[in-house]
Amino acid sequence: MSIEKNGFTFAFPEVERAYKTSFHRKLSSNVLGTILGTSLLVAIASGIGVYLLHVGTQHLLNYFLKMGSLCYGLLGVIIYPLIVCFGGMLIGNTVGKASVEAKFPDTETIAKLALLIGLAGYLAYLTMYMLFFNAPERFDHWVDYARQAFYLFLFVGLAAAGATKKVEETPFCENCNEFMTLDRIGDSSYGWDITRESAILEILDSRAFENLCELGNDWVHHKKGAINNYCIVEIWHCPNCNKNGYVNGLTIQAREEVNSNGQTTRKSESQRIHSSHVDGEEIQILMRAKQALGTPPDAITQA
């Protein structure tokens, strides 16, 4: 039984995240203030930044290459939209972080807020475009309208998707009204070799978490994070009560690929092979195992 995912073959099936986000929270003015406060500023700055980067790359290309139709095509089809994507993702990430800071786990409401904040980002871009782009052919073709509609879609869509993803990934303790913190055995720079995958899965599924120590700590590790096939364990726990948490087992595969231009790119994919709720005692056992196993000296982060 093997599972194909994005060109990688995984031995075990993906499981659903045990944590489910909570909906329908009352949006207090405090929460709204925290979320809008920084997010709106970042959104407006992103909109203006996207415009300036558009103008900047156009001038750069103009300077270094003779601006032909190919260049304009490249700008219009690839570079401009990529810059807009960057702006939208920045807005989404900011709204997500602000929601965690505001202790607000309702992803439905966050998505709606992020749509509005993404719209503000787009309007900031559009204002710059209308004010400073003085070519008369600004809106004289249906393509101009289609392009603006596409940019609007990217701004609001990526803002909403990014914000909800951030919040969905972070479990929330309903008892304490607190987002959980993450400790990991392994990260992007070290982990257990993928040959331990079935042993790790068996330990997690049988809930004999103390046995993680028996796997030993002969990590695969690399100071630049360029490790390829390995497993890690995530321990989410409520920082307030420490009685409520989740444990996830993840398998990560990566490889270098040479694209048609001869450039080497790194491609990676992860698969969640275990996810379950843990109580206070189990959190203690997991944290003791993490401590006992330690981290290699060249690990990138300890978190």
Ligand SMILES: [Zn+2]
């Ligand atoms: Zn708690």
